[in-house]
Amino acid sequence: MAVGELLAGFASPSVSPLTAVGGAVIDAVPPGVKDWAVSVFGTADKAALLAGMALVIAVLAALAGVLEFRRGYRGAAVVGIFGAVGAVAVLTRAQMTPIAVALPLVTAVVAVVLLRFLIGKLREWNAGAPEPGGPGSSRRSFLQALAGTAAVSAVAGVLAGAWRGATTAVSEARARITLPVPASPAPPVPAGADLDVAGATPLVTPNREFYRIDTALSVPAVNPDNWALRVTGMVDREIQLSYGQLLAKPLTERHITIACVSNGVGGDLIGNARWLGWPVRELLALAGPHPGADMVLSRSTDGWTAGTPLEVLTDTRDALLAVGMNGEPLPLEHGFPVRMIVPGLYGYVSATKWVTELKVTTFAQDAGYWTPRGWSERGPVKTSSRIDVPRSGRPVSAGSVVFAGVAWAQHTGIGRVELRINRGPWREAELAAGLSADTWYQWKLAVDLTPGQYEVQVRATDLTGKPQEETERPPEPDGATGFHTVRVDVKS
Numbered sequence: 394m395a396v397g398e399l400l401a402g403f404a405s406p407s408v409s410p411l412t413a414v415g416g417a418v419i420d421a422v423p424p425g426v427k428d429w430a431v432s433v434f435g436t437a438d439k440a441a442l443l444a445g446m447a448l449v450i451a452v453l454a455a456l457a458g459v460l461e462f463r464r465g466y467r468g469a470a471v472v473g474i475f476g477a478v479g480a481v482a483v484l485t486r487a488q489m490t491p492i493a494v495a496l497p498l499v500t501a502v503v504a505v506v507l508l509r510f511l512i513g514k515l516r517e518w519n520a521g522a523p524e525p526g527g528p529g530s531s532r533r534s535f536l537q538a539l540a541g542t543a544a545v546s547a548v549a550g551v552l553a554g555a556w557r558g559a560t561t562a563v564s565e566a567r568a569r570i571t572l573p574v575p576a577s578p579a580p581p582v583p584a585g586a587d588l589d590v591a592g593a594t595p596l597v598t599p600n601r602e603f604y605r606i607d608t609a610l611s612v613p614a615v616n617p618d619n620w621a622l623r624v625t626g627m628v629d630r631e632i633q634l635s636y637g638q639l640l641a642k643p644l645t646e647r648h649i650t651i652a653c654v655s656n657g658v659g660g661d662l663i664g665n666a667r668w669l670g671w672p673v674r675e676l677l678a679l680a681g682p683h684p685g686a687d688m689v690l691s692r693s694t695d696g697w698t699a700g701t702p703l704e705v706l707t708d709t710r711d712a713l714l715a716v717g718m719n720g721e722p723l724p725l726e727h728g729f730p731v732r733m734i735v736p737g738l739y740g741y742v743s744a745t746k747w748v749t750e751l752k753v754t755t756f757a758q759d760a761g762y763w764t765p766r767g768w769s770e771r772g773p774v775k776t777s778s779r780i781d782v783p784r785s786g787r788p789v790s791a792g793s794v795v796f797a798g799v800a801w802a803q804h805t806g807i808g809r810v811e812l813r814i815n816r817g818p819w820r821e822a823e824l825a826a827g828l829s830a831d832t833w834y835q836w837k838l839a840v841d842l843t844p845g846q847y848e849v850q851v852r853a854t855d856l857t858g859k860p861q862e863e864t865e866r867p868p869e870p871d872g873a874t875g876f877h878t879v880r881v882d883v884k885s
């Protein structure tokens with residue numbers, strides 16, 4: 394169990410095997426039992442649950458030992474079932490990830506190996522056969538194996554606990570933060586920006602549903618009290634900024650849509666949030682970049698880097714050192730305490746989470762994390778559009794069928810969205826008001842369809858009249874292109 398918890402600490406901070414089973418138990422017990430537990434144990438209810446789980450696990454472990462001793466693999470079967478129950482518990486969790494599902498199974502495999510090893514030693518002792526190491530040596534060997542197992546478990550358990558403690562401390566520090574009121578608030582959402590079509594993508598993505606992409610095996614736990622940002626490299630003055638100093642700056646709040654370069658046509662690695670932060674250009678103006686510098690290499694606590702063109706960070710757009718997301722401090726997964734958000738660029742060249750350094754440099758001298766790995770040095774977001782309803786392959790009834798979705802042309806704005814059916818003529822869709830040129834726009838179009846199969850495609854044109862690229866290309870090296878196509882099955 395300790396090994397499983399330790400692995401979870403690194404690979405799956407929000408759900409470990411134990412917290413998944415505990416959470417599933419909490420969800421499954423009837424409200425009456427929950428009320429009873431709270432009334433008996435008060436705020437120690439979670440500790441009581443964990444103690445109860447420890448008791449059940451100890452009893453099951455003893456049972457597995459006895460069964461395995463009597464007949465090989467019976468105990469292993471008990472452990473296997475236990476691991477499967479853990480995996481099912483993880484599947485019921487909202488924070489479920491493939492790694493989190495695998496961990497109870499890994500835990501069970503470790504437990505079976507240990508069980509078979511220890512029972513083997515016990516059998517040797519119990520057999521009363523001549524002992525190669527002299528009398529009492531098989532007993533000693535069993536006890537040594539047992540003590541070794543206990544010691545390794547204790548170390549793994551303590552490490553897992555320490556890691557969890559660090560994350561908990563950062564979560565608590567985050568909960569105590571009150572974000573300042575922005576000096577420049579987000580412009581109000583224009584009437585008609587939200588077309589409110591059932592099943593369509595919400596205009597602003599809730600934090601919980603926001604896509605997450607990063608290379609971090611464990612979510613960095615960065616305490617805001619120890620956080621500092623350094624501006625280094627080709628600057629007149631190096632700058633160091635604390636979290637408190639950052640919050641004291643006049644902050645700007647804006648709706649900005651960010652997208653991942655790996656987002657395939659029609660994909661969901663894109664989200665729109667209201668970000669609160671300090672404009673990066675103001676920080677850079679204090680540092681004074683040298684002439685000749687053309688890139689800012691931003692670095693996160695875990696060493697990940699992004700190379701952003703200096704001009705994008707110093708022009709009039711709202712590139713932010715962001716501290717807030719939809720009115721809350723950044724969630725840990727989305728870069729707490731501070732990240733970069735740059736309108737118009739894919740995340741891999743701009744949106745550094747857990748950012749701690751901005752190095753002013755040149756493209757000739759430095760490269761961000763993904764550039765030597767085959768991705769383009771520059772990553773402007775390509776104009777694109779998506780059909781969200783009806784879902785591809787889902788049958789709909791004949792008559793007026795409402796198509797709806799989103800379209801984005803970062804930092805330019807969307808001028809027009811059109812649909813075509815079975816490669817027929819393009820028909821213009823209703824385009825909602827945009828929140829800004831830096832966010833996606835909603836669109837919808839009702840089309841009369843008789844029963845049959847249809848292929849429906851969408852195309853966006855930006856406000857300068859430039860249509861999105863038709864040629865189908867994969868995300869690598871600088872973003873996918875092509876029209877999103879859905880197949881609709883219209884029933885009578």
Ligand SMILES: Nc1nc2c(c(=O)[nH]1)N[C@H]1C(S)=C(S)[C@@H](COP(=O)(O)O)O[C@H]1N2
Nearest residue numbers: 604605606607608653693697740741744746
């Ligand atoms: N520290 C760090 N920041 C990072 C990344 C990363 O791997 N490490 N990935 C980037 C990429 S590729 C994207 S698309 C965005 C995603 O941000 P999100 O997870 O908040 O949606 O974060 C960017 N910031």
Ligand SMILES: [Mo]
Nearest residue numbers: 653654740741
């Ligand atoms: Mo990305």
